[in-house]
Amino acid sequence: MAEVELNDIMSSFEANNCQTIPNKLLEYQIFNQPYYTGRILRLLLAPRQVPSPPDTRERLIEALKKRDKSHQSMFAKYERECKKLNNSTSNGEGSSSSKMLLMYSPLEEKLERLKRHYEDNEDQLGPILSQVSTAINQAVSDIKKSIINNNDKSSKKHSGDLCSPGLKEWEIQVVELLLKYVTEIIIKISLPLHESEADITDKQ
Incomplete structure (x- = not known):
């Protein structure tokens, strides 16, 4: 269920040229913190090798990071894990x-x-x-x-x-x-x- 909702959120974000965070995501952030933190945010911040240029997911993460001051540790952990993946690939480990x-x-x-x-x-x-x-x-x-x-x-x-x-x-x-x-x-x-x-x- 959360995976489908996250895909819908990213689709809506992409439809608005990645400029506006969808209201659905903001509502979860404000009114349903447990679901937002435990499901949506954890799915969104799953470590991966970040593409260049940034894709829709990465641009949504950046936009949300600027707004959501309560979960900066989760964003920081995501960045660290992604950096590890990038380094392991560039060092020939991947x-x-x-x-x-x-x-x-x-x-x-x-x-x-x-x-x-x-x-x-x-x-x-x-x-x-x-x-x-x-x-x-x-x-x-x-x-x-x-x-x-x-x-x-x-x-x-x-x-x-x-x-x-x-x-x-x-x-x-x-x-x-x-x-x-x-x-x-x-x-x-x-x-x-x-x-x-x-x-x-x-x-x-």
């Missing part, structure tokens, strides 16, 4: 696969928001599928750039066959993630069509 898996969560968040947006706007199928296509193309482009930047010479093109022994952990997870959300969207598209066909058949 494998190529672990670097690529850092892209998994942002991609999952985007696809989750797209799926929920489709659920709320079933009559806008064309634009939704266009957004899904754009998100996938961007993810693939980012992955290719990261491979080049990391001089990952051992990486090879593949067909997405999950049985291929040459696939890396991050490649398998990204393919599975894309298949999961594309399948869910196709199912949601198909159900109304089948129901309409069934209604027509019944009337005949």
Whole structure:
């Protein structure tokens, strides 16, 4: 539940060009401190390698840090843990696969928001599928750039066959993630069509 709400909050923040903290988050901060601190803030401040330039999550954290003076120790701990992850990666302790898996969560968040947006706007199928296509193309482009930047010479093109022994952990997870959300969207598209066909058949 908290994960879904946090995704909604980040989606709202992103829709406002990352300029205004969503009212929903401010209400939790003021009127429901236990939930805000124990669930929302802990999820938001899960340590990770911070991307450059900062993504929506990081910009929300920075905006909240300026406003929320009661939880500065949590923000400081988040920054320390993220710095450790950055240092371990730059020192060569992180494998190529672990670097690529850092892209998994942002991609999952985007696809989750797209799926929920489709659920709320079933009559806008064309634009939704266009957004899904754009998100996938961007993810693939980012992955290719990261491979080049990391001089990952051992990486090879593949067909997405999950049985291929040459696939890396991050490649398998990204393919599975894309298949999961594309399948869910196709199912949601198909159900109304089948129901309409069934209604027509019944009337005949």
